[in-house]
Amino acid sequence: MARSVYVTGTDRGDGRQVVELGVMELLTRQVDRVGVYRPLGHDGPDPIYDLLRSRYRLTQPPGTVVGMRYAEASTLQAEQGTDELVARLVERFHTVARDYEAVLVLGTDFADTGLPAELGLNARLANEFGASVLPVVGGYDQTAESVVAEVHNAHDAYTSLGCEVVAMIANRVRDGQAQEAARTLGARLPEPVYVLPEDPALSAPTVGQVRDTLGAQVLLGDHTGLSRDVRDFVFGGAHLPTFLPALTEGCMVITPGDRADLIIGSLAAHSAGAPPIAGVVLTLDERPGEQTMALAARLAPGTPVLAVPAGSFPTAAELFSLQGKLTATTPRKAELALGLFESQVDGARLTDRLSVLRSDRVTPMMFEHSLIERARAHRRHVVLPEGSEERVLRAAEVLLRRNVCDLTLLGEDTAVRKRAAELGIDLPLLGAGEVPETSAATARIVDPRISPLRERFAGLYAELRAHRGVTHELAYDVVAEVSYFGTLMVREGLADGMVSGAAHSTAATIRPAFEVIRTKPEADVVSSVFFMCLADRVLAYGDCAINPDPDAERLADIAIQSAATAARFGVEPRIAMLSYSTGSSGAGADVDKVREATGLVRERRPELLVEGPIQYDAAVDPTVAATKLPGSEVAGRATVLIFPDLNTGNNTYKAVQRSAGAVAVGPVLQGLRKPVNDLSRGALVQDIVNTVAITAVQAQSAIRGPEKGGAA
Structure with a gap:
């Protein structure tokens, strides 16, 4: 039977969506099939389920998620009693549970439900479902003493009703009270207690949510601008010199539409980065003139300017109670929520207490989760040369x-900060020489053109490339280029790895690595693998990016390296040396090369499972394998597929990626002394996150450079 966890609360406003998201993250790390069940739901869309479905690629039929709507439940309870209501909800729960390895149950929300004794109903349902209970207590605007008392009351309430409480969580506790509450609670309850502080970035609405709440018309702005957080509201009525000092970072300016001076002044301040604002709302159904709007568009491209018919006072009344929401349309907030959950909750311990057994196979979702887990376990420092590129900045915020x-972003300091502000991205940036105040990950911005490291790197590069006639003067120009500067940081131990390529060619990324970092002593060649995340498994493809036509010696080396890379990332290596022929059925120079390479792999690494030559279908399909190579330990079960040449490998990975809808993570370079990885210029934000996480994991076992420390 599926293992279930019931996330519930004691009152409205506890922000438990953060916990629901965090628990789903833990469950999908362990098992492939996770179901969602909400016993009682409101009419209309369910924002948190829509978020879970999109983020975790849930295939559960939406009609099975909600047991019953509140209005129907209230009528049923009044007419036929609580027992009948519970019986029907339990029956519908089991319909979901029998199809999944684990079920996340979303408890009632205590908001206009029309149900009496709601806490007791949640407890009874959890018991009937056989689910562990994870109560969440809201601590917003409460003292530490009050939070402690509320957690104790909730714990007593659920345990007295027979529930198996796996942990208690206090959420949205003020920063100054959170640590004190955590210390007190940790000593008083038998179960783990976690305290999540209030995060203003989570409670801040986005500009898009402001638009929807007010029914505003968008006069200027783009999708990126609408995703900015609104951290404050500033109402414009004074003259410009008095008004400008009142602007704060991330504020939404509310001003009558005929105040062209305040509109242009706000946008000019944003353009100068002093400070970057979220947007402007124009009231009283007034519109600035054509010339004013044209100037506004040039001053701050993408910054939203909205218009509403109401005056400032009714507009303010609607906005002051507006809270940010986790939805499928706010993926950035989902990352912030997960970051908060993971920083405060011991995920390994909580998973243990949930008693969810890890699946034997590695699914794509589990593979992606494991990258993040493993990278975070022993945090490393990665340099990103494309510091002002939008996707890189968004990935940096997630990381x-x-x-x-930890990250170093290369680029001109003002340009990087301004771009981040325009995108509404909040990065914990350290200044030159600044020491982090907490153990949380941080970033620095380094401008290669003016960095004190430039002279040192120029001397090193000139020495390394002297045999090619590189002078100090030429080296001084070369190392100012971000890819060379980042690579030299890795060589010198000022960063543990580098990821580039979102805006640079593959050659621009890997050439410096060949020149500066070079190959490991035990490697014959630098090669690559793609992790191909298919619907039901993860395969490693090598080499699809570097070597055009490797001979048998190099092909064997690529196979051995690829097996080691696969094993490092949790994919049990079973190597298929691919060819157009299987076994002894064919002959020719190309088949002979693969046969010779297979023999070399067996000779060098007899413990590895390897088969070759073998065709792709016989490598991955058990039915075909039973016919072509019966009794093989690899055929039909291969996880590491080695292509005979770049033409075959590159075309195959792209065909599988496009035709099968696979997620291709890579190329992951192997054989270098220290990790440097390339991105596709079409890489998505999640691709960048995954590649940086892979680089960080590679760095955990790489040979370290002679020096350590942060960038200057």
């Missing part, structure tokens, strides 16, 4: 919020 690694 830092989830404590995956």
Whole structure:
């Protein structure tokens, strides 16, 4: 039977969506099939389920998620009693549970439900489902003493009703009270207690949510601008010199639409980065003139300017109670929420207490989760040369919020900060020489053109490339290029790895690595693998990016390296040396090369499972394998597929990626002394996150450079 966890609360406003998201993250790390069940739901869309479905690629039929709507439940309870209501909800729960390895149950929300004794109903349902209970207590605007008392009351209430409480969580506790509450609670309850502080970035609405709440018309702005957080509201009525000092970072300016001076002044301040604002709302159904709007568009491209018919006072009344929401349309907030959950909750211990057994196979979702987990376990430092590129900045925010690694962003300091502000991205940036105040991941910005490291790197590069006639003067120009500067940081131990390629060619990324970092002593060649995340498994493809036509010696080396890379990332290596022929059925120079390479792998690494030559279908399909190579330990079960040449490998991975909808993570370079990895120029934010996490994991076992420390 599926193992279930019931996330519930004691009152409205506890922000438990953060916990629901965090628990789903833990469950999907362990098992492939996770179901969602909400016993009682409101009419209309369910924002948190829509978020879970999109983020975790849930295939559960939406009609099975909600047991019953509140209005129907209230009528049923009044007419036929609680027993009948519970019986029907339990029956519908089991319909979900029998199809999944684990079920996340979303308890009632205590908001206009029309149900009496709601806490007792949640407790009874959890018991009937056989689910562990994870109560969440809201601590917003409460003292530490009050939070402690509320957690004790909730714990007593659920345990007295026979529930198996696996942990208690106090959420949205003020920063100054959170630590004190955690210390007190940790000593008083038998179960783990976690305290999540209030995060203003989570409670802040986005500009898009402001638009929807007000029914506003968008006069200027783009999708990126609408995703900015609104951290404050500033109402414009004074003259410009008095008004400008009142602007704060991330504020939404509310001003009558005929105040062109305040509109242009706000956008000019944003353009100068002093401070970056979220947007402007124009009231009283007034519209600035054509010339004013044209100037506004040039001053701050993408910054939203909205218009509403109401005056400032009714507009303010609607906005002051507006809270940010986790939805499928706010993926950035989901990352912030997960970062908060993971920083405060011992995920390994909680998973243990939930008694969820890990699946034997590695699914794509589990593979992606394991990257983040493993990178975070022993945090490393990665340099990103494309520091002002939008996707890189968005990936950096995810990596830092989830404590995956420390980062150095290369680029001109003002340009990087301004771009981040325009995108509404909040990065914990350290200044030159600044020491982190906490153990959380941080980032620095380094400008290669003016960095004190430039002179040192120029001398090193000139020495390394002297045999090619490189002078100090030429080296001084070369190392100012971000890919060379980042690679030299890795060589010198000022960073543990580098990821580039979102805006640079593959050659621009890997050439410096060949020149500066070079191959490991035990490696014959630098090669690559793609991790191909298919619907039901993860395969490693090598080499699809570097070597055009490797001979048998190099092909064997690529196979051995690829097996080691696969094993490092949790994929049990079973190597298929691919060819157009299987076994002894064919002959020719190409088949002979693969046969010779297979023999070399067996000779060098007899413990590895390897088969070759073998065709792709016989390698991955058990039915075909039973016919072509019966009794083989690899055929039909291969996880590491080695292509005979770049033409075959590159075309195959792209065909599988496009035709089968596979997620291709890579190329992951192997054979270098220290990790440097390339991105596709079409890489998505999640691709960048995954590649940086892979680089960080590679760095955990790489040979370290002679020096340590942060970038200057």
